[in-house]
Amino acid sequence: MIDPKHIGALVSRHTVEVEAGRLRFFAKVTGQTDPRYVNVAAALRRGDPALPVPPTFLYCLDMDAPNPRALIELLDIDIGRVLHGEQSFTYHRIAYAGERLQFETRIADIYAKKNGALEFVVCDTHVSNVAAEPVADLRSTIAVRNT
Amino acid sequence: MPSRHYDEIAVGAELPPFTAPPLSRLTLALYAGASGDHNPIHVDIDFAKQAGMPDVFAHGMLSMAYLGRLLTNWVPQEAIRSFAVRFASITHVGDAITCRGTVVGKDDATRTLRIAVNTRNQAGEIKLSGEALVALDT
Numbered sequence: 294m295i296d297p298k299h300i301g302a303l304v305s306r307h308t309v310e311v312e313a314g315r316l317r318f319f320a321k322v323t324g325q326t327d328p329r330y331v332n333v334a335a336a337l338r339r340g341d342p343a344l345p346v347p348p349t350f351l352y353c354l355d356m357d358a359p360n361p362r363a364l365i366e367l368l369d370i371d372i373g374r375v376l377h378g379e380q381s382f383t384y385h386r387i388a389y390a391g392e393r394l395q396f397e398t399r400i401a402d403i404y405a406k407k408n409g410a411l412e413f414v415v416c417d418t419h420v421s422n423v424a425a426e427p428v429a430d431l432r433s434t435i436a437v438r439n440t
Numbered sequence: 441m442p443s444r445h446y447d448e449i450a451v452g453a454e455l456p457p458f459t460a461p462p463l464s465r466l467t468l469a470l471y472a473g474a475s476g477d478h479n480p481i482h483v484d485i486d487f488a489k490q491a492g493m494p495d496v497f498a499h500g501m502l503s504m505a506y507l508g509r510l511l512t513n514w515v516p517q518e519a520i521r522s523f524a525v526r527f528a529s530i531t532h533v534g535d536a537i538t539c540r541g542t543v544v545g546k547d548d549a550t551r552t553l554r555i556a557v558n559t560r561n562q563a564g565e566i567k568l569s570g571e572a573l574v575a576l577d578t
Contacts, residue, residue, distance in 0.1 A: 318474040322467065323505040324460055327512065348508035348523055352501055356476040373481055373491025377500040381524030381570075387517055432524075438492075 295368050295412050295437070297403045304367065304398040304416060305358040308423065313390040316344045319353065343390040348382060351429050355396045355418050364398075368414065370437055378413060379434040385427040388420075394428060395421050401432070412437045444515050446551045446576040455514045455541035455555065460506055462536045462562075463498050471502045498531040503539075503559045503568050510539040510557060515574050521552065525570030535561040541572075551576055 313333065320330045328335035329345065336344050346354075365372050388394060402415035418431040461467075468482050477499055480487040488496045504525050511520055531537065537559045545554035553576065558569040 315474065318470075319505075322470045322474040323502065323509065325505075325509055327509075330512075345517060347505070348511065348517060348520060349501055349505045353475040353477065361476070361478070371491075372479055373487065373493075375479070375481075376530075377527050379524070379526045380501065380504060381522065383522045384520055 294405065294409055295370070295403050295414065299368060299400050300403055302367065302400045304400060305355075305360065305363045306395070306397045307358045308393055308395045309354050309357045310393050311346055311354065311388060311390050313344050316346065316350065316390055319347070319350055323347075341387075341389065343392075346388040346390070348384075349380075351382065351388070351394075351420055351431060352380065352433070354394060355398065355420075355431065358396065358398075364400075364414070364416065364435075368403075370414075374438045376436045376438065377433070378436040379432075381432045383430045385429055388422075388428050393423050395423065395425070410438075410440045412439060443578060444519075444576055445578050446546075446553070449543055449546070449553060449576075451543055451546055453543040455510055455557075457538060457540045458510065458513075459536055459538040462534050463502075463531065465496065465533055468496060468498055468502075468533070471499055475499065475501060477501065495533060497533065498535070500525075500527040500531070500568065503531055503537055504570075506537060506539050507541075507557045507559060507568065507570070510541050511555070511572055511574070514541070515576070519574045519576055521573040521575050523570070523572045525557070525568045528566050528569055531559070531561065531567045535567070537561060537567065544571075 398418040401417045420428040541557040544556045553574045555572045559567045
């Protein structure tokens with residue numbers, strides 16, 4: 294069983310620069326052809342300062358933490374038994390290529406279902422710019438299979 | 441992208457659906473690189489089998505990115521206030537994922553639309569289901 298004493302624990306805190314090339318790669322892989330997301334000139338024409346970070350890419354930037362396995366190491370979870378259960382984003386504004394963003398992730402909840410056959414870990418990630426102005430809040434629930 | 445006007449959108453309106461090409465192992469490998477999600481369960485069949493899975497399977501967040509496209513194809517991204525999904529079942533290699541969205545609620549006070557979204561495979565099985573809140577100033 295995952296010890297609920299970890300509720301509230303800091304998982305990771307890091308700052309990452311949003312890279313335009315990575316956004317274009319992400320767009321290509323996810324089938325995004327809207328010029329706003331791949332062509333800087335098109336983005337500038339519609340008033341963006343640079344390529345925008347698409348809705349789910351903030352989750353990827355959170356994975357750029359120096360140790361992307363900090364959570365499973367802290368809780369001693371086998372990564373082969375982890376499934377993504379739920380994911381949510383609350384947006385305060387769009388982020389753009391070239392920005393430096395701060396990510397801080399904490400454990401919000403730990404609970405079990407089916408007599409412990411499934412355990413759940415809920416993490417909250419706050420995203421802000423270097424001036425600590427809010428950009429987005431993420432909530433991620435992972436499920437751990439114990440059977 | 442056409443501009444959307446709050447007053448012209450009725451509950452029940454559907455976002456234009458689309459179906460992504462069947463998921464290949466190459467796509468999963470490229471998504472691992474682009475997303476930074478290097479969990480081997482999505483790209484290394486030996487690891488997946490050791491973990492008790494019959495094969496590698498798709499990152500849930502790849503399908504959520506498709507649903508993000510469904511939304512930004514329909515409204516400018518700045519209109520999206522929140523976006524949440526539940527990963528209902530595993531998306532497998534070979535699945536052709538169809539993304540759909542339906543306006544299920546309107547809040548006149550905040551001029552906000554509630555959009556239910558989901559992905560299904562070629563057999564019609566729901567893989568992701570969720571909701572987005574979209575605010576339209578016009």
